[in-house]
Amino acid sequence: MISQEPQESFAVPRDATAPVVRVRDLRKTFQPRSLLKIGQPVLAVDGVSLALPAGSTLAVVGESGSGKTTLARMIMGVETPTSGSIEFFGRAQPRRMRTRDRRAHARVIQMVFQNPYRSLDPRQSVGAAIDEVLRLHFDLGRQDSRARTAELFDLVRLSPTRLDALPRELSGGQRQRVCIARALATNPRAIILDEAVAALDVLVQAQVLNLLADVQEQTDVSYLFVTHDLAVVRQIADDVLVMWSGRVVEHGCAEEVLDHPEHPYTRLLRDSVPRPGWKPARRLMDDGPASPEHA
């Protein structure tokens, strides 16, 4: 039987005033494996430090290959850091997580992915997807679990009449709400949103951004918001961390960084957002990722 309270493990808040997540000097090297040749090791994340206080939103910005998703995966515990530490409420995440650790971890932090079509089981009703998480983590009877699922639906403003719907019967925006509700099912203290609004149409994106702000106000949950869109960062983030090629090139208050970006790469990102009077600029083309030198 699973008790209501988390078991004694790493994720028990040791210090409730400590940030939900603190990352120190995190590094991840991938060793490419190939039958014919041994490639150079790739340094995907290179000495990243960050703190995510309770109830706040930190945006991690960068483009494909900047290491932002690898960083998120290490915090989620699905990728093992090469070096550095990850703490939750001041307690270090063990390098090897046992099942019990993972379950406790899941009550602290959850993740929502970019594509809500692929992150839901097509044969499972959306109510059952949430029910499954609730019963794994809490000792709830069928009725209580159903009631809690309806509550979570209400929180993300989905009609309870949709509980028995299959993912394909819902729109993209509704599906993303289901994913957010499922992430909230364990009462986590933080949610990692990996490009969670990038695939949505503007009107739906606006609704989901508003919804995330409301949920944060009600539950004091923190967000680690992974995105490449600085307009979204402006709308939702308190702090921002700009990554390029595995390194943090700028880190600070979102408003400050967006108003007065210091690093050329941050300026390049900001200037790439279409807006009135915008003229797309051609930089000298390189076949690799955009580099700050070209800005």
Added chain:
Amino acid sequence: MTPLLQVDDLHLTFGGRDRQEQRLLHGVSFTVAAGEAVGIVGESGSGKTLTLRAITALHPPNARIDGDIRFDGLSVPAMSPRELTRLRRDHVGMVFQDPHAAINPVHRIGDYLTETYRKDGRKQRRDATTRALELLHQVRIKDPARILGCFPHELSGGMLQRVMIAAALMRGPRLLLADEPTTALDVTTQAEVVALIADLRRDRGTSLVFITHDIELVGALCDRILVMYRGRIVEQLTPAQLHGGEISHPYTAALLACRPDVTRRRDRLPAIAAGAFEEGWAVQ
């Protein structure tokens, strides 16, 4: 002067006979002049991709088309399969959203670019390869000779998208159709690809139809913006009208207002329910 492309009262319907009829396009009409860039904006399901596909008769085969599409004065729905092949091969270039999905993964980039010359003589094929190299250079790909021998999976999304643009330009088309060509790309790569399309259009005088859901993006690239909603064009305007506040349709206003702004944070983004414009075009 007749416009290069004329879409006249286009209707597209699925089903019929024993099945429930479903009409997805309701009388879409617009023209594209030679050298003009027209952007179509709207959400998923607004019918913008279907409209674009109907231009080269690439709409789903079980859909029925009513109305007329004229390319350079010739009716596309009336064309024979052979004429359609010629239209798609020689006159209209197409660029799609996801380059990794749109390009055959088992062929090398060089074969993909010179595909339409395969049945021609040896000299033409050699000329095609020269042209491919030239175009790859124009879309700013470093070391084009090496890229010709690469497979699609060896290139990044941004590079492959530029390869697809080069492929669309191989036969010097008069019209370029681009269906969300930058949606799958990073913002920096998007700026690069859009700048590239703008340059190519200016240098070659190619007409352009560009589809996106980002109204600011077409505002920067196109001469004219068509706003589509539920299978209809609900508004046509120029970028100057868009930014000068001369927007007459609430859906256009919503597309603009719901977009997060990089220069300022708003307390809340306007919440507009889908379908809010259905009855009497009222904003809720």
